[in-house]
Every structure is written in C-alpha cells, then in structure tokens.
Amino acid sequence: MTTGKSLEEAQRAKSEALRVFRQLIGEASVGIMPLGGGKFGLKVNLDAAPEKGVDLPREVEGVPVEVDVVGKIYKRD
C-alpha cells in the first residue's frame, strides 16, 4: 500500500472510488480509513469476492485503497 494522503485528499477521492468499484463489481461502500501520522486511505467494502480476473485498483487518485469482503449487512435486531 502506498503512503496515505491527507484527510481532504482522501475525502475528495471517495466518490471517485465508489464510481470505479461500482463499475468494476457492482455495489460497494467506501469510507475513510485512518492510517496514523495524520494520513488516510480508503476502505472499500464488498458484498462478495470479485470474480477471477477482475483487477481491483490499489489506489484511487493517489489515495491507497484497502478492500474487505464483508458480506451482507443487516439491521442488528
């Protein structure tokens, strides 16, 4: 993973990351991931693992991306 970026840079890249991941694999959620030292990356959550051969970006607009397969999210009652 590349070095993190500032909070403002990560926030600016968030909507682009959402667009890119939606285009590649459908739905995804994207958030800001604190990396320490005032640096931030993007956290991308997927419902399911991408199909073989789908190459997911490791950074968007220079902001590092971490991908997690989290399954479906349910209300907690």
Next chain:
Amino acid sequence: MKLESVRALKAELLSVPKAIVEAVASSTFLTAFSARHGAANRIMDDIALGVTAPDKKQFRLAVRLQRQGPLISMMTEQIRARAKGEIDVQYVGSIVKYAGPGETTAAFYRQKRRPLRIGSSISDVQTGFNSAGTLGCFVVRRQSPHYLGMLTNNHVIANENGNSAGDPVVQQGTLDGGKPSTGLVGELGPFIALKSSANFVDAAVGYLYEGVDFDPRRIGDRGALAGQVSVFELPPKATVYKVGRTTGQTKGRITAFDVDNVRVQYDAGVMRFDNQIEIEGAGNAAFSDSGDSGSLIVDAKRRAVALLFAGGDVGGSNGKGLTFANPIQTVLDALKVDLEQ
C-alpha cells in the same frame, strides 16, 4: 480551617465520638433508649466525610449524606457544631459499586432493569411478533417541554416507520419476556423516517414515563458517560466500547469513518446509509450481534461516539464481521435532543 485541623476532625468523627452518639441518642425521636443508641452508632454508615477546599488556603469538612431523615439531620448538626460551621453538606444518595456481578454480560441486560440502564433490552409492542433491541442512552428534548427520552433505533421501537408517536415502549423487549402490563416504560416520541434514498441515521426516541427510575450515565463497568466526541477528534483505530442486549459489553476499534453507500437489509428492503462509522471487534470477537441495535458506542474516556444500528458476520481483520453506527452528533441533531447529563 487549616487542612490539618479538618483532617483531625474527620478522623475524630469517623470514630464516632461518644459525645455525639449520646447527643443524638438523647433526642426524643426514637422512644426506646436501646433503639436510639443502636441507630446513633450505625448512623455514620450513611455519612461520608472528606475535605473540600472552597479556595486555595481555606478548607472545610465535606459531609456527604447517603440518606435523609431526622437522625441524619441531628447528626449533621452535631458535626456542624464540632466544625464550628465550617462544613459543606451535600446529599449524594446511595453509593453503589459500579459493576456488580454480570453487569458486563448479555444476560444482565436482557432482564427487567429498574432503574433502567444503558444497554438494556427494549422494544415496541407488536401483535404476534416479538423483538428486542438496545436502549442506547438517555436524552432530553432541546425545546420546551424538555421531555426525557430513551435513545435507540427507528427499527427497534418505531418498526421501520410502521409505528406512530405514542405507541408503547417496553423494557425488557418482548423477545426477552417484556409485556405492556409489567414492562411499560414509555412511548414512542420523535423518530427519523427510513427512506429509500440515502439515510444518515436510524434513530428514535421513546419518551420516558414519569416515575420510571433510570440511571442516566452508567455504562457497564466502564464508569459514567462523560459527554460526547466526534470521530474526527479521536486517534486512528480508536478503541471503543458498547453495552448491548445480545453481546453485553464489548470492545472494538474504529476502522473507518465517513463510509458511504452502506447497504443495509431491513424488513422493508435494502436501505442506503452515508457518513457511517465502521467498527470491528477487538481480539477474536465480534463487536455486535442481532439485538445490539440501538447501543451507544463510547470511546475509552466514556464519551459518546455513535449509535449502533447494523452489522455483518464476515470481514474485518479478525473475520468476525463489521459493525456500522451513526455519528452521535448527527443523531442528536436529527432528533433535536441532547444527551442527558
């Protein structure tokens, strides 16, 4: 008084001088001599003594009363006389240890709790369907009249927009055996309607009925709720805690914030949430499970951070799933309430 004088007087009083016992025992409040003596000897069990400093040079004897009544008043007056009036008296009520047996476990929070406790099982009342979520914390309406309320999720007490203001709220939740006849604690107040476009909160308030005893601040064995804090003010991967109806007290860490497009499965369908906080459990445990909805999430300093509402069973660095929560300030602003302090 000088500090040394206050300390000396405190030590003297804590050994209950015979003169004070005699003075109280000779009062006419209790008729039997032996009863008067017994009560006077035990009375210091309800009075705590300390030192207080109104300014940097002068000290006073701090007198903290756990009970009120004629004997306590008489004893207080005796202490006042001994201290030549230099005392600071406050009634503080019963002092109990913060976490008794089971106060971090799920079983504790599924039971009927009076006073009501943060983390307790709570629900609405629906014919033919039982449910339970979590009472997050206590709030007060910003505008007059400043009603007291119980903060939780829309889907816990407003049935995903299906209920109306005034509908009953019970503790414990109906899934845990709560009934309107024995568990009615309030009624549905304001809630934020869930909608098909982007949501920011899943939140509702149940107005607390008068006379229902509640503990506004205690959070498991963490201590007392101490205000609120924004996720932006916390260190990276900040440690957080919650107490909830299903998993009791758990520890986790914030792994992301400002999370957009969190798609949550409801009975009414999939709802999208933006600007959410993501948390994973510490160690090898999940941070939450079904029934923990509505839990208040606090940081290590017991400041409210977020309101738990959703989660999954997969993902996170320990593979136990992620929990999602609404930022607490967004929740409070949406409902026009503040934390009860």
